[in-house]
Amino acid sequence: MGAPSTGKTTLVQALAEKYQTVFMTEYGGEYWRENHVDRRITLDQFEEIPLEHMRREDVLVQDANQYLFCDTCPITTYVFAKDYHGEAGPVLEKAARDSQSRYDLFFLCDTDIPYADTWDRSGDVKRRWFQNQIIGDLAERRLPYFVLRGSVEERIAQVEHVLSRHKKFGNLTELFAEPSTE
Numbered sequence: 238m239g240a241p242s243t244g245k246t247t248l249v250q251a252l253a254e255k256y257q258t259v260f261m262t263e264y265g266g267e268y269w270r271e272n273h274v275d276r277r278i279t280l281d282q283f284e285e286i287p288l289e290h291m292r293r294e295d296v297l298v299q300d301a302n303q304y305l306f307c308d309t310c311p312i313t314t315y316v317f318a319k320d321y322h323g324e325a326g327p328v329l330e331k332a333a334r335d336s337q338s339r340y341d342l343f344f345l346c347d348t349d350i351p352y353a354d355t356w357d358r359s360g361d362v363k364r365r366w367f368q369n370q371i372i373g374d375l376a377e378r379r380l381p382y383f384v385l386r387g388s389v390e391e392r393i394a395q396v397e398h399v400l401s402r403h404k405k406f407g408n409l410t411e412l413f414a415e416p417s418t419e
Contacts, residue, residue: 238309238310238312238313238343238344238345238346238371238375238382239345239346239347239348239368239371240348240363240364240365240367240368240371241363241364241367242350242364243346243347243348243350243364243368244346244350244385244389244392245263245308245309245346246262246263246308247389248306248346248385248389248392248393248396249261249306249307249308251389251393252304252306252393252396253306255393256302256303256304256306257302258301258302258303258304258305258306259297259300259301259302259305260297260305260306260307260308261290261293261294261297261305261306261307261308262308263308263309264286264289264290264293264309265286265290265309265313265314265317266309268282268285268286268289277321278321280318280321280322280324280325280326281326283314283317283318283321283322283325283326283329284326284327284328284329286311286314286329287311287314287328287329287332287333288328288332290309290310290311290314290332291311291332291339294307304400307340310336310339310340311329311332311333311335311336312333312336312337312371312374312375312378313371314329314332314333315329315330315332315333315374316367316370316371316374319370320367320370337378337380341403341405342382342383342399342400342403343375343380343381343382343383344382344383344384344385344396344399345371345372345375345382345383345384345385346385346392347368347384347385347386348364348365348368349386349387383395383396383399
């Protein structure tokens with residue numbers, strides 16, 4: 238997860254290559270580029286994104302080698318809808334709620350890398366604002382997440398560290414604890 242231009246796409250591609258698995262692209266961005274009018278999509282259009290996103294994940298997970306790395310999720314789409322329209326529709330709200338238990342781990346890419354200014358982005362100030370919205374939403378949902386900072390290689394190492402200690406259905410709170418000095 239993370240605001241635009243925080244390295245999500247680069248990271249999931251690199252992780253998929255490292256772990257010889259597949260990754261889920263950012264479907265919401267793809268949908269937006271194909272359907273926007275004056276850089277906007279409607280509230281009804283936002284309702285279409287999470288269903289297709291999750292459908293594609295369900296297909297990809299069948300080919301995954303232990304991990305499926307996802308470039309965003311319906312929670313990010315929810316935050317975008319709130320930004321655009323001040324609200325999210327019922328389909329998107331449900332998908333965002335379901336996302337809370339759909340994924341094993343949440344990683345948040347920090348804004349500590351240079352901003353890549355492309356035609357489809359709204360600027361570095363908006364990136365920082367959007368990052369705060371995502372952090373706030375994760376807090377409201379009480380979802381634990383790991384912040385990834387530094388270069389791609391440093392971020393990969395941080396993910397590796399978490400994955401090496403993670404036990405599915407087991408030790409999430411232990412992953413956040415400081416190592417014992419005993």
